[in-house]
Amino acid sequence: MNILLISANLERNPYPVFPIGLSYLAGPLAAAGHRLESLDLCFADNPETAIAEALDRFKPGAVVLSIRNIDNVTYPGSRSYLDGVRGAVAACAGRVPVVLGGSGFSLMPVQLLSYLGGDYGVVGEGDEVLPRLLDALAAGESLGPLPGVVTKGSADFIPSRPVEHIGTPDRRLFLVDRYRREGGMANLQTKRGCPFTCIYCTYPILEGNRLRLRPVADIIAEMRELVEVYGVDYIYFVDDIFNYPPAFAEELCRAITAARLKVNWAAFINPGFITPTLIQAMIEAGCDAVEFGTDSGSPFMLKELGKSFGVEDIRASSRLCREAGVDFAHYILFGGPGETEGTVVQSFCLMDEVEPTAVIAMTGIRIYPGTALFRRALEEGVISLEDRLLEPVFYISAGVRETLCTVVTEQALLRKNWVAPGLEINMSDAMLEALRHFPVRGPLWKLMKRLGRSRVKPM
Ligand code: B12
Numbered sequence: 120m121n122i123l124l125i126s127a128n129l130e131r132n133p134y135p136v137f138p139i140g141l142s143y144l145a146g147p148l149a150a151a152g153h154r155l156e157s158l159d160l161c162f163a164d165n166p167e168t169a170i171a172e173a174l175d176r177f178k179p180g181a182v183v184l185s186i187r188n189i190d191n192v193t194y195p196g197s198r199s200y201l202d203g204v205r206g207a208v209a210a211c212a213g214r215v216p217v218v219l220g221g222s223g224f225s226l227m228p229v230q231l232l233s234y235l236g237g238d239y240g241v242v243g244e245g246d247e248v249l250p251r252l253l254d255a256l257a258a259g260e261s262l263g264p265l266p267g268v269v270t271k272g273s274a275d276f277i278p279s280r281p282v283e284h285i286g287t288p289d290r291r292l293f294l295v296d297r298y299r300r301e302g303g304m305a306n307l308q309t310k311r312g313c314p315f316t317c318i319y320c321t322y323p324i325l326e327g328n329r330l331r332l333r334p335v336a337d338i339i340a341e342m343r344e345l346v347e348v349y350g351v352d353y354i355y356f357v358d359d360i361f362n363y364p365p366a367f368a369e370e371l372c373r374a375i376t377a378a379r380l381k382v383n384w385a386a387f388i389n390p391g392f393i394t395p396t397l398i399q400a401m402i403e404a405g406c407d408a409v410e411f412g413t414d415s416g417s418p419f420m421l422k423e424l425g426k427s428f429g430v431e432d433i434r435a436s437s438r439l440c441r442e443a444g445v446d447f448a449h450y451i452l453f454g455g456p457g458e459t460e461g462t463v464v465q466s467f468c469l470m471d472e473v474e475p476t477a478v479i480a481m482t483g484i485r486i487y488p489g490t491a492l493f494r495r496a497l498e499e500g501v502i503s504l505e506d507r508l509l510e511p512v513f514y515i516s517a518g519v520r521e522t523l524c525t526v527v528t529e530q531a532l533l534r535k536n537w538v539a540p541g542l543e544i545n546m547s548d549a550m551l552e553a554l555r556h557f558p559v560r561g562p563l564w565k566l567m568k569r570l571g572r573s574r575v576k577p578m
C-alpha cells in the first residue's frame with residue numbers, strides 16, 4: 120500500500136526539530152512492503168495545499184500523521200498548535216484513512232482523536248503497532264481491539280507492550296540536511312524510558328518507566344551515518360536522561376571517542392548521576408553543553424516535585440561542569456505545589472551561586488492526565504474531571520498565584536543568564552530568529568555567556 124507520512128509540527132522555536140519519531144516508523148513500514156513518501160509541513164508554504172497535492176499525486180492508501188507537540192507548554196504566552204493539526208487532518212479526511220500518533224497525540228489520545236477528526240490513533244511507540252494496524256487496513260480486515268490503537272468513537276484503548284528491540288531510524292525520506300542547516304543539528308535516541316517519578320512529568324507515561332537501552336554498536340553506526348553521509352556536526356541526544364544509568368552513558372561515551380567521529384553534542388542530564396569520570400568521558404566524546412532538569416533550588420520544592428536528587432547534587436554537578444569547561448543550563452519550574460515567594464528566592468540564590476551558562480525558567484506547570492500533579496490539582500479544585508486539558512491549564516501554587524510572574528520578571532531581569540520564555544525575558548520569536556544568524560553550534564542558550572556575567576551579586 121502507498122503510505123504518506125506527514126509531520127504536522129510547524130514549530131520552529133527554539134529551532135526546527137527533525138521528526139525523528141516518524142523516521143523510526145519508516146523502516147518497519149518499508150520492511151512490511153509499503154511504499155512510502157514523506158511530507159514535512161514545517162517547510163510547506165501552505166500545509167493544506169501541500170497535503171492536497173501529495174494526495175492527488177501519490178494516491179496513498181493511508182496517511183500516517185505525526186503530532187509531536189500540541190502546545191508550547193509556556194505560561195503566560197501559551198500557544199496551541201491544535202488548529203493547525205486539525206486543518207491538516209481535515210485536508211485528508213474523507214479521501215483516505217488517517218492514522219494519528221506521536222508524543223503530543225499520546226498525551227490525550229481519546230480526546231485528541233475525537234477533536235482532530237482522524238480515523239485511528241496509536242498511543243505511544245508506533246514501531247510495532249502501526250505496521251500491524253496498516254496490515255489489517257490493507258487486508259480490509261475488520262479491526263478487533265488492537266493493543267495501542269484508538270478507533271474513532273471509542274472511549275478507551277488497550278495499552279500496547281513496550282518495544283523490546285529499539286531499532287535505528289530510517290532518515291532517507293526526510294529532510295536531514297534542511298534541519299541541519301536551519302536547526303544546526305540532528306537528533307538521536309540511545310534509550311527509552313524513565314524510572315523516576317517527578318509529579319508533573321509525562322515522559323514515563325510516553326516512554327514507560329522501564330529503561331530500554333539500544334545496543335552501543337547501533338548507536339555508533341547511526342552517529343557515523345549522520346556524520347559521514349549527512350554531514351552532521353552536532354547531535355542532540357533526545358533521551359529523557361542521558362546520564363542514567365551512568366554506566367551505560369560512560370560505555371557509550373568511550374565508544375564515541377574510540378570511533379573518532381567529528382561531532383559535538385548536547386543532552387538532558389540529571390544532576391544526581393554525574394561523576395568526574397563521567398563528565399570527562401562525555402567531554403572527550405564531544406559533549407559541549409548539558410541541560411539539567413533541575414526544577415528548583417529549594418530543598419522543600421525538590422521533595423514536593425518528587426525529584427530524585429537534592430540541592431547538594433545541583434551544587435556538585437554544576438561545579439563539575441564549570442571546572443571541566445562545559446556549558447550548562449539549569450531548567451527551573453516555578454509554581455509547583457507548596458511554592459512560596461521564599462522558595463522562589465531560594466532558586467534564584469542557588470542559581471546565583473552555581474553560575475550556570477543559562478537558566479531557563481518556566482512559570483506554571485502544565486497539568487497532564489495520568490500524572491500525580493493532575494490528581495493533586497483535582498483534589499485542590501484547580502481542575503475538574505470535566506476539563507479536557509487540550510487547551511493547557513497550568514498549576515501555580517496558591518502561595519504565589521498572584522505574584523509569581525512579577526517576582527520572576529523582576530529577579531530574572533536583574534540577571535543576564537536568565538531566560539524566561541513565557542515572560543519573553545531573553546527569549547522571543549524575534550530574538551530567536553536573530554540569534555540563529557550567530558555562528559553557534561548546539562543549543563542557543565550557549566550564547567548567553569557572550570552577554571557577560573550577572574549584573575547582581577549573589578543574593
Ligand atoms: C528531546 C525533546 C526536546 C528537545 C528536542 C531536541 C532535538 N534536536 O530533537 C528540545 C529541548 C529542543 C525540545 C523542544 C520542544 N519541545 Co520537546 N521533547 C523532547 C522529548 C524529551 C523527546 C522527543 C523525542 O525526540 N523522542 C524520541 C522519538 C523517537 O519519539 P517520538 O517522537 O515520541 O516518536 C515515537 C512515538 O511517539 C510514535 N510516533 C511518532 N509519530 C507518530 C505518528 C503515528 C501516526 C504513529 C502511529 C506513531 C507515531 O512512534 C515513535 C517511535 O516509537 C519529548 C518528551 C518525550 N519523552 O517524548 C519532549 C516533548 C515532545 N516536547 C514537548 C514540547 C512542548 C516542546 C516545545 C514546544 C517546548 C518549547 N516551548 O520550546 C519545543 C518544540 C520544539 C520544536 N521545534 O518542535 C512536549 C510535547 C507535548 C505538548 N504539550 O505539546 C513533550 C512531549 C514533553 C512534554 N511536555 O510532555 N524538546
Ligand code: SF4
Nearest residue numbers: 313315317320322359
Ligand atoms: S523530570 Fe526527568 S527524571 Fe523526572 S520523571 Fe521526567 S524525565 Fe524522569
